[in-house]
Amino acid sequence: MTERGAGLRARLVDVGVELVTTEGVQALSLREIARRAGVSHGAPRRYFPTHLELLSAIARRGFEDLAARGAATLGDGTGSPRRQVATLGRVYLDFALTHRGMHELMFRHDLLESDTLGLRDASLPVFGLLVDLVGRARPDVDARLVAGALLANLYGIAQLWTWGSLQLTTGADDVTPLLDAALDAHLGREDR
Amino acid sequence: MTERGAGLRARLVDVGVELVTTEGVQALSLREIARRAGVSHGAPRRYFPTHLELLSAIARRGFEDLAARGAATLGDGTGSPRRQVATLGRVYLDFALTHRGMHELMFRHDLLESDTLGLRDASLPVFGLLVDLVGRARPDVDARLVAGALLANLYGIAQLWTWGSLQLTTGADDVTPLLDAALDAHLGREDR
DNA sequence: CAAGGGAGTAGACACTGTCTACCGCAAGGG
DNA sequence: CCCTTGCGGTAGACAGTGTCTACTCCCTTG
Numbered sequence A, B: 001m002t003e004r005g006a007g008l009r010a011r012l013v014d015v016g017v018e019l020v021t022t023e024g025v026q027a028l029s030l031r032e033i034a035r036r037a038g039v040s041h042g043a044p045r046r047y048f049p050t051h052l053e054l055l056s057a058i059a060r061r062g063f064e065d066l067a068a069r070g071a072a073t074l075g076d077g078t079g080s081p082r083r084q085v086a087t088l089g090r091v092y093l094d095f096a097l098t099h100r101g102m103h104e105l106m107f108r109h110d111l112l113e114s115d116t117l118g119l120r121d122a123s124l125p126v127f128g129l130l131v132d133l134v135g136r137a138r139p140d141v142d143a144r145l146v147a148g149a150l151l152a153n154l155y156g157i158a159q160l161w162t163w164g165s166l167q168l169t170t171g172a173d174d175v176t177p178l179l180d181a182a183l184d185a186h187l188g189r190e191d192r
Numbered sequence C: 001c002a003a004g005g006g007a008g009t010a011g012a013c014a015c016t017g018t019c020t021a022c023c024g025c026a027a028g029g030g
Numbered sequence D: 001c002c003c004t005t006g007c008g009g010t011a012g013a014c015a016g017t018g019t020c021t022a023c024t025c026c027c028t029t030g
Helices: A003-024 A030-037 A053-073 A081-098 A102-105 A120-135 A144-162 A167-168 A178-186 B003-022 B030-037 B052-073 B081-098 B102-105 B119-137 B143-162 B164-168 B176-187
Strands: none
Touching: A003 A030, A003 A053, A003 A102, A030 A053, A030 B081, A030 B102, A053 A081, A053 A102, A081 A102, A081 A120, A081 A178, A081 B143, A102 A144, A120 B164, A144 A167, A144 A178, A144 B164, A144 B176, A167 A178, A167 B119, A167 B143, A178 B143, A178 B176, B003 B030, B003 B052, B003 B102, B030 B052, B030 B081, B052 B081, B052 B102, B052 B119, B081 B102, B081 B119, B081 B143, B081 B176, B102 B143, B119 B143, B119 B164, B119 B176, B143 B164, B143 B176, B164 B176
8 A cells, every 4th residue: 555655645735734824824835844744855746746736735725624614613504594604704704814824825826826726626615605505595686696795705804804904994803893794785684 | 316326216116017017926036126127136125125125115006006096087076976986996806807916916915914014004095095985975884894894895806806716606707797796785786 | 586666865956035245436525 | 636435236155945857765566
């Protein structure tokens, strides 16, 4: 069996996840990851032909983690669809603000814009879940459009909040009002 | 006069703006900018002690350019505040999707998160204009909160659209429906 | 037992940002 | 008039990066 061989592949991603959460995204150099994994700097090349592919694999872990958190928090799906969207948005914002480095990595331009890395596909499950919930919460509208706009809103809130732009403009010290404003705006105010 | 001396400072930023719009953000290495400006790689250091400060100056140009486009398109301020917000949003989205590299640079984490570079302050004018217009369009709500949420929404749409995530989820090939959805959501549907 | 290939090493290469020693040259003071 | 000072820029060094390639083990297979 190639257990030892394929073990390095997963270990590199593990080290990367660990590294990005503790040190930030700028610490994710290929050589540093290899160093922490205890191999030479050329070793990752066998599993990840380029640095971006390794970064993409690490970011994919982030999307999987986020999807798992969403599924875990949503549980068996009790509560109105509207409330489920709210909790999903809360989970996402918490994730983004807690795991800043990972969130930054997940939405890096050079990773997401590439057609070969396939990171966009990794983000589809959690996006699809949101579209589904929005469709059940508001059957009267184009669910994909509203979900897309809401998703963009949540993402923008997460980003602008992390570097303090929204604190400056809104004067708030808590994201919750912004989250509620976005939910109310896209889903309507009723049945809070 | 130190015309020739201070000329390099502006020329470096000029070259950077030119470079980021034509070649993309990854082409903005310190040495490449110096090369295209016709000076040695150590020359920029006299005006920009670090690479990030030069990048920040280039990004500041982007915010100034965006603010100028907004002011020019808005003109003398005819039309309802609601329509003015709509045109401002359109101007922003057009700018972001046309000048992708510059837009990416303007919202880079390592630039915006820094407290010493002061890039957040450079973005305040255009933000403030939006807050002001929203306040006049909807005097009944907390303008700063709604404007912040709307701003986050526009930014998110710009970002997600550039790498095709929203095309995947919404199936659209034009941003306009998303822009309208965001405007309707945050400002209400009436008086289109 | 011999051949082959997967897995990882080690060194080179070009490139990057930062630092430091140096140089030319214009302006100002004795 | 000469001499010094300092500004604007040069050039080289240094550590670090991603990629490429030659090489070495060692396990598997024939």
